[in-house]
Amino acid sequence: MIIKETYPVAADDMSVAGDVSASIKRQMKRLGIPNQIMRRVSVCTYEAEINLVIHSDGGEIDFAISEDEICVHVRDVGPGIPDLDKAMTEGFSTATSEVRNMGFGAGMGLPNMKRNADGFAITSEVGKGTDIVMTFNI
Amino acid sequence: MSEYLHSVSLDRSKCTGCTTCLKRCPTEAIRIRHNSASIIHERCIDCGECIKVCPHHAKVALTDPIDVIKGFKYAIALPAPTLYAQFQGVHKPEPIIAALLRLGFDDVFEVARAAEIVSYAISKALREQDRPKPVISSACPAVLRLIQIHFPALLDNVIDFISPMEAAAKIAKEEYARKHGVDIAEVGAFFISPCAAKMTAVKSPIGQQKSYVDGVIAIKDVYKDMRAAMHKGFDPVEIERASTVGIKWAVPGGEADALGIKSSLCVDGIENVKNVLEQIENARIRNLMYFEGLACVNGCLGGPLTVENSFVAKNRLRSVMSRTEQKSVQRTKIFETACETLRMTEEIEPNNSMQLEGTMKERIAMSERINEIEKSLPGLDCGSCGSPTCRALAWDIAHGFANELNCIFKMNARINALAAEMVTLGTSTRFNTLQDSARLREMRQELRADDDTV
Numbered sequence: 001m002i003i004k005e006t007y008p009v010a011a012d013d014m015s016v017a018g019d020v021s022a023s024i025k026r027q028m029k030r031l032g033i034p035n036q037i038m039r040r041v042s043v044c045t046y047e048a049e050i051n052l053v054i055h056s057d058g059g060e061i062d063f064a065i066s067e068d069e070i071c072v073h074v075r076d077v078g079p080g081i082p083d084l085d086k087a088m089t090e091g092f093s094t095a096t097s098e099v100r101n102m103g104f105g106a107g108m109g110l111p112n113m114k115r116n117a118d119g120f121a122i123t124s125e126v127g128k129g130t131d132i133v134m135t136f137n138i
Numbered sequence: 139m140s141e142y143l144h145s146v147s148l149d150r151s152k153c154t155g156c157t158t159c160l161k162r163c164p165t166e167a168i169r170i171r172h173n174s175a176s177i178i179h180e181r182c183i184d185c186g187e188c189i190k191v192c193p194h195h196a197k198v199a200l201t202d203p204i205d206v207i208k209g210f211k212y213a214i215a216l217p218a219p220t221l222y223a224q225f226q227g228v229h230k231p232e233p234i235i236a237a238l239l240r241l242g243f244d245d246v247f248e249v250a251r252a253a254e255i256v257s258y259a260i261s262k263a264l265r266e267q268d269r270p271k272p273v274i275s276s277a278c279p280a281v282l283r284l285i286q287i288h289f290p291a292l293l294d295n296v297i298d299f300i301s302p303m304e305a306a307a308k309i310a311k312e313e314y315a316r317k318h319g320v321d322i323a324e325v326g327a328f329f330i331s332p333c334a335a336k337m338t339a340v341k342s343p344i345g346q347q348k349s350y351v352d353g354v355i356a357i358k359d360v361y362k363d364m365r366a367a368m369h370k371g372f373d374p375v376e377i378e379r380a381s382t383v384g385i386k387w388a389v390p391g392g393e394a395d396a397l398g399i400k401s402s403l404c405v406d407g408i409e410n411v412k413n414v415l416e417q418i419e420n421a422r423i424r425n426l427m428y429f430e431g432l433a434c435v436n437g438c439l440g441g442p443l444t445v446e447n448s449f450v451a452k453n454r455l456r457s458v459m460s461r462t463e464q465k466s467v468q469r470t471k472i473f474e475t476a477c478e479t480l481r482m483t484e485e486i487e488p489n490n491s492m493q494l495e496g497t498m499k500e501r502i503a504m505s506e507r508i509n510e511i512e513k514s515l516p517g518l519d520c521g522s523c524g525s526p527t528c529r530a531l532a533w534d535i536a537h538g539f540a541n542e543l544n545c546i547f548k549m550n551a552r553i554n555a556l557a558a559e560m561v562t563l564g565t566s567t568r569f570n571t572l573q574d575s576a577r578l579r580e581m582r583q584e585l586r587a588d589d590d591t592v
Contacts, residue, residue, distance in 0.1 A: 021420070031502065031505055039419070138498070
């Protein structure tokens with residue numbers, strides 16, 4: 001048995017950023033996912049959602065739960081990350097000062113996601129988009 | 139925690155089933171069925187939102203009548219600081235305290251005094267290492283219950299001290315028994331309350347085995363008699379008095395102010411509290427030491443059992459405070475012992491009433507069903523079905539508490555379809571007549587059956 005939901009995330013609209021991760025959290029609360037796990041998943045989905053809004057040209061987040069695992073699949077339609085190693089370094093950010101002034105873009109997003117997930121895989125191609133799969137053991 | 143007693147309840151004779159309260163409930167604890175509201179008790183946090191919005195005054199808070207004090211040989215009144223802001227033209231606590239004595243109380247212990255003691259104990263405890271930040275105030279019982287239901291992950295952040303009301307009852311009874319050399323069991327302490335949730339907090343305490351408070355009396359229930367008592371003038375009152383440090387707990391931000399914490403955040407209004415707790419849970423608010431969440435707009439001054447408009451009351455309380463001692467004048471001995479004796483003794487447990495039941499597999503299956511049903515609903519969250527949102531209706535249908543035709547849009551579609559079918563039947567050939575009248579009978583029965591389940 002598995003639940004899978006797909007949530008679209010539009011680029012640039014900061015006013016709704018956080019809605020998708022809130023919906024995902026509501027699902028987890030209803031299912032009674034243990035707090036520790038829920039917290040980590042929430043951090044990751046929130047970071048991913050903010051990334052999609054700030055950096056991407058729009059994308060989607062898949063959220064799936066089975067009996068023993070939660071899987072969060074994030075993908076966008078561009079622009080792609082030129083240097084993945086650099087993007088995975090803490091403190092590295094390409095965010096504009098405008099975004100930084102809003103308290104985002106500290107260069108902690110991707111490293112933070114990797115740290116909080118049990119499994120983390122990222123691929124990216126410039127001009128095509130970025131694809132992240134995160135898994136969490138229940 | 140298995141048995142709940144709630145202060146907030148419904149006067150069915152006044153309820154018209156109008157759905158006003160339905161959408162205001164922060165825990166989706168209200169349903170309208172058979173033209174009347176009903177409260178899901180496991181979910182109700184006694185915030186009093188429904189009491190405030192009900193245009194028919196069908197939502198009420200059960201509290202104790204003043205006669206409750208007759209059950210004890212000695213009765214002590216515990217006035218909430220909010221009481222000091224209720225009387226027009228009264229800008230100091232003395233006449234109010236005197237009026238309470240006239241009502242039949244043997245003594246008065248200001249809850250504001252206990253608030254000073256609790257402030258001291260909390261500010262000392264905040265210096266303890268390894269406390270998860272932000273530390274969350276335990277003063278508002280409705281917010282505590284909200285955290286139990288919606289934010290169980292934050293329960294560890296809640297400060298483990300009992301509320302000023304509890305502290306006041308404990309200290310007042312001990313002091314009275316010692317001073318007058320009487321048995322403490324003969325001394326009753328009664329909270330004069332702006333708040334419905336305090337009643338529940340006394341009957342089903344959180345963080346303690348048993349409440350120290352022996353009764354909760356609504357401000358609005360004693361207002362008239364106190365007003366009358368005040369007109370008669372008063373003798374000077376000789377009790378140890380609270381300073382502004384304690385009185386300002388009634389105002390939003392007053393608690394954090396009393397604790398002397400710079401990095402604090404105070405939010406009033408239950409929906410606002412919910413939103414900010416969401417942010418705290420997501421770790422979006424950094425470097426915050428203390429969070430004070432108050433269910434009512436304007437804090438306790440906006441409580442459902444008050445008389446005065448909360449904004450007017452806020453102004454008046456400021457005036458009361460300008461005439462009161464600014465610094466705590468109490469003995470330090472109580473303060474020091476309080477750091478230990480006023481700690482909560484019980485863990486605060488999460489409330490799982492908004493979670494699905496069963497094994498993970500069963501929960502996933504159920505969740506899937508709810509999602510499917512929700513997708514088939516219009517998504518307007520109009521409330522006409524009697525559930526607060528389409529999602530809530532989906533939950534109710536999946537659990538067998540409602541059926542699809544509670545949704546007026548679904549009902550409408552169904553009636554249209556049946557009507558269309560009847561037209562077809564009405565114009566059908568004689569050849570089909572026998573068969574058709576059988577179908578018509580069936581349809582009539584179907585409609586009736588649906589009606590019965592609604």
